Amino acid sequence: xxxxxxxxxxxxxxxxxxxxxxxxxxxxxxxxxxxxxxxxxxxxxxxxxxxxxxxxxxxxxxxxxxxxxxxxxxxxxxxxxxxxxxxxxxxxxxxxxxxxxxxxxxxxxxxxxxxxxxxxxxxxxxxxxxxxxxxxxxxxxxxxxxxxxxxxxxxxxxxxxxxxxxxxxxxxxxxxxxxxxxxxxxxxxxxxxxxxxxxxxxxxxxxxxxxxxxxxxxxxxxxxxxxxxxxxxxxxxxxxxxxxxxxxxxxxxxxxxxxxxxxxxxxxxxxxxxxxxxxxxxxxxxxxxxxxxxxxxxxxxxxxxxxxxxxxxxxxxxxxxxxxxxxxxxxxxxxxxxxxxxxxxxxxxxxxxxxxxxxxxxxxxxxxxxxxxxxxxxxxxxxxxxxxxxxxxxxxxxxxxxxxxxxxxxxxxxxxxxxxxxxxxxxxxxxx
Numbered sequence: 001x002x003x004x005x006x007x008x009x010x011x012x013x014x015x016x017x018x019x020x021x022x023x024x025x026x027x028x029x030x031x032x033x034x035x036x037x038x039x040x041x042x043x044x045x046x047x048x049x050x051x052x053x054x055x056x057x058x059x060x061x062x063x064x065x066x067x068x069x070x071x072x073x074x075x076x077x078x079x080x081x082x083x084x085x086x087x088x089x090x091x092x093x094x095x096x097x098x099x100x101x102x103x104x105x106x107x108x109x110x111x112x113x114x115x116x117x118x119x120x121x122x123x124x125x126x127x128x129x130x131x132x133x134x135x136x137x138x139x140x141x142x143x144x145x146x147x148x149x150x151x152x153x154x155x156x157x158x159x160x161x162x163x164x165x166x167x168x169x170x171x172x173x174x175x176x177x178x179x180x181x182x183x184x185x186x187x188x189x190x191x192x193x194x195x196x197x198x199x200x201x202x203x204x205x206x207x208x209x210x211x212x213x214x215x216x217x218x219x220x221x222x223x224x225x226x227x228x229x230x231x232x233x234x235x236x237x238x239x240x241x242x243x244x245x246x247x248x249x250x251x252x253x254x255x256x257x258x259x260x261x262x263x264x265x266x267x268x269x270x271x272x273x274x275x276x277x278x279x280x281x282x283x284x285x286x287x288x289x290x291x292x293x294x295x296x297x298x299x300x301x302x303x304x305x306x307x308x309x310x311x312x313x314x315x316x317x318x319x320x321x322x323x324x325x326x327x328x329x330x331x332x333x334x335x336x337x338x339x340x341x342x343x344x345x346x347x348x349x350x351x352x353x354x355x356x357x358x359x360x361x362x363x364x365x366x367x368x369x370x371x372x373x374x375x376x377x378x379x380x381x382x383x384x385x386x387x388x389x390x391x392x393x394x395x396x397x398x399x400x401x402x403x404x405x406x407x408x409x410x411x412x413x414x415x416x417x418x419x420x421x422x423x424x425x426x427x428x429x430x431x432x
Contacts, residue, residue, distance in 0.1 A: 009046025019133035045078035127167020262317030263310035294396030302350030304342030399424030
């Protein structure tokens with residue numbers, strides 16, 4: 001069969017799609033583009049918001065229109081949390097939850113032979129064992145590769161449905177991760193991005209005492225590559241924990257450290273299990289190590305119970321930290337979470353706060369760019385950007401443009417950052 005994939009959502013989904021592609025290819029099927037005519041279309045869904053659910057339904061219908069006779073298979077978090085809703089979408093033939101992705105090939109082949117609808121969902125209580133996706137050897141991008149290191153989350157933030165979609169914390173075997181990383185490095189990948197549903201919880205169930213033993217083994221691997229953490233949750237780590245990570249030379253000086261709110265009152269309502277000062281203590285350690293350490297974050301405005309004073313604390317913490325990027329979100333009700341039952345902030349107030357938050361986030365990014373002007377940072381170039389430029393990211397996560405051509409792609413260069421440019425900074429090669 002010809003199989004097309006469409007992926008929504010997080011880096012873990014992107015990794016799992018690649019694993020499914022390699023599984024399907026090994027079985028003799030041909031992978032084609034999502035706009036192409038295919039025998040089967042696989043939609044790997046997200047359910048972090050109702051908007052994500054809607055986008056998933058839109059793609060299901062879109063792919064069915066390309067070939068009305070095709071098999072449409074839906075997997076991922078939306079399929080896990082709302083299987084009956086997914087089954088009702090016209091054109092869906094196969095539904096497989098997050099604990100059944102590894103079996104999706106078999107379910108599609110069974111439908112191809114028998115034409116009987118398939119729906120396979122493991123209950124949350126049964127999502128207790130890490131099931132390997134296998135060893136992937138490639139990614140669509142030829143420069144950066146995601147490696148999934150763990151599954152599940154047990155933190156249960158009051159706004160989040162994902163623990164119910166992904167189950168309990170399960171960590172991947174460390175040796176298998178190292179084997180996969182070695183293969184990807186040998187295949188030419190220059191950046192290894194460690195991803196998971198809550199990467200800070202890696203090893204908790206295996207007695208590793210956290211992610212540090214994994215970083216140590218990866219850092220010791222031979223080759224010219226770097227390691228990037230997709231995120232660490234301050235619900236799990238603290239300032240002392242972070243100090244232990246700063247010794248590793250191949251680990252990028254960049255962390256996605258999600259705060260969600262700058263107000264202690266709101267953090268309690270969110271069930272985040274840390275306070276504002278604890279977050280700032282982590283930031284202090286990072287900035288003392290490297291004043292230009294890149295910190296990205298997520299902040300929600302308009303969470304239930306958020307007052308004007310609370311919102312002002314969120315704006316204030318942006319100024320205090322000096323993030324290189326803030327992902328600003330307006331709170332939206334997620335059915336089935338504790339926050340759904342809390343007193344909601346009126347829509348017009350949420351909208352006004354979201355606008356202010358986005359403006360503050362933009363100001364902060366530009367301020368960080370200005371701080372980095374004149375600095376020399378290591379850049380991995382990933383693609384051509386038109387007008388004679390190539391682009392890639394610095395170690396501290398600034399999108400950087402320099403004059404160049406395809407010969408520079410998938411190579412590291414030391415770059416002097418010179419000025420703001422497009423959605424990042426312009427630079428000039430510092431090492432010829």
